[in-house]
Amino acid sequence: MSVLSKGLIFEQGPIRPPSEATSLLLRFTRNCPWNRCTFCPVYKGTKFSRRSLAEIKRDIDNAAKIVEEIRTLSWSLGEGGEITPAVVQQLMIDPRANECHRHIAAWMYWGTGHVFIQDANSLIMKTDELAEAISYLKEKIPGITRITSYARSSTLARKTIEELKMLKDAGLDRIHVGLESGSDTVLKLVKKGVTASQHIEGGRKVIEAGMTLSEYIMPGLGGRNYSREHALETARVLNEINPHFIRLRSLRIPDFVPLAEDVKTDKFVPLHDDEVVREIRLMIENLEGITSTLTSDHIMNLLEDVEGTFPQDKPKMLKVIDDYLNLPDHERLLFRLGRRGGALRRVSQLNDLSLRTKLERALEDLKKEGEYESVEDVINDLGNRYI
Ligand code: SF4
Structure with a gap:
């Protein structure tokens, strides 16, 4: 007889950063409270909503129960509590198993202990509720080693250091921010709803509170008109923040995002791949006095081996770019x-x-x-x- 409970589920959102590929995904809020960025396809047509603490705790309880059930299944198959191919195979054929069982089994198999809280801006939750939800998560699911979340700079800038420290103490280790650009002109152009100074303030607060900060940059976002300003201002803002990670995620413009309309009317002129590479070069050249690690781990980037830690790897990163541009x-x-x-x-x-x-x-x-x-x-x- 199956040891799995039918209908045991928890909610998940649509995306996670590439670096959270082996994380357990749990949804604390739904969709994006801003949802106006003209380049962003992720939550268009959806409405933001909060989830109550009770609802979040119920999801955590269900995830914890699934962890237990999968361990029990492993023991019943003689696999000693490990997630082996035999356990995975049983989960594929057991009619009581669902997507949540399979997601948790994969998470247990990877064994990272990482958790990513979805959706676009979990820090919009009341700080004490978010802290309580994170503490509850750590208490109920054993073996968690890292908890991360997306947050908007405007929300981070509004929080006090004490609030952010409360979250850190509860177990929130890392924040991913979509910085996109350090240029106020570009941020306004794409309706990011955040200023460069909010990016700086929010980012510095995260670091001061003791969390790891990961800033996503979007090469190409200034189009041809603002490419230079985008590169230089983004470097300036990053120099002021000195985040732990700078992650590149180059712009793509699918037909269904508002920015595609600006392309049709020539308000926005997209860059050619090679221009984007030159823009990244200009930004890296102007990153000074920081100790951040730059990664290019997004499939939308042309050159994924532009990566390293400042200041020592800067020449190496520029060389990867120059080797390509000199072809x-x-x-x-x-x-x-x-x-x-x-x-x-x-x-x-x-x-x-x-x-x-x-x-x-x-x-x-x-x-x-x-x-x-x-x-x-x-x-x-x-x-x-x-x-
Ligand atoms: S804040 Fe983030 S998720 Fe929301 S619309 Fe902008 S890019 Fe998309």
Whole structure:
């Protein structure tokens, strides 16, 4: 007889940062309370809502019960409480198992102990309620080693250091912020609803409260008109914050976001991939006096090996960029086709003869099918698949 309870579920939201791929995802609020950023496709058409503490605790209880049930299942299969292929297989065929069972099984299998609180701005919750929910989570689910959440800078800037310390003491270790740009012009242009000074204030407070701060930057967000300002001002703001992590997530513009309308009316002129790379170079060049670690772990970035810790790895990061920019036009085109198509990840892979032959053939076929522009369209469409 199955040891699993039917209908045992907890709520989850639609996204998490790439670095939370092995985290347990639990939803404390629903959707985004701002939801007006013109480049953001995630919560459009949805309404923000809060969840009561009782509701959140019920979800935590259910997640805790699922952890216990999966351990029991493992023991009953003779697997000693471990999450082995036999346990996973049983979860695939047991009619009582649901998505939440499978998510928790994967989390237990990875064994990171990381938890990510969803959705877009959990810190909008009353501080004491959020602290209580986090403490409850740590009490009910054993083995949690890190708890993280998204937050908006405007919300962080409004919190006192004491409030943020209360959250840290309860167990909130890391905050991910969508900084996107340090330029007030760009922030206004894309309706981010936050100023550069709020980014600085919010970010500094998180660090002062003892939490790890991860700032997401969106290369390309200034378009052609504000690319330089976007790069320089973002570097300035990051220099003032000195976050633990700077994470690049390059702009893509699917048809269904408001920014696509600005593209149609020429209010916003998107950058070519190579211009985005130059913009990132300008920003990195101007990052000074910080000790942050920069990562490029998002699939939308062209060069994922632009990564390292300041100040020592700055020359290495600039070299990765220069090695790409110094390639002949044809090589850069080939690399972009391969990267956006998922065939390669690093420029050095162009030296792989069989891969290169395949890419050359694909490029020839595309050129035969139409004009040169169609190759750019294809590369663009391939990139948009990851949105
Ligand atoms: S605040 Fe974040 S989640 Fe909300 S609309 Fe802007 S980018 Fe999207």
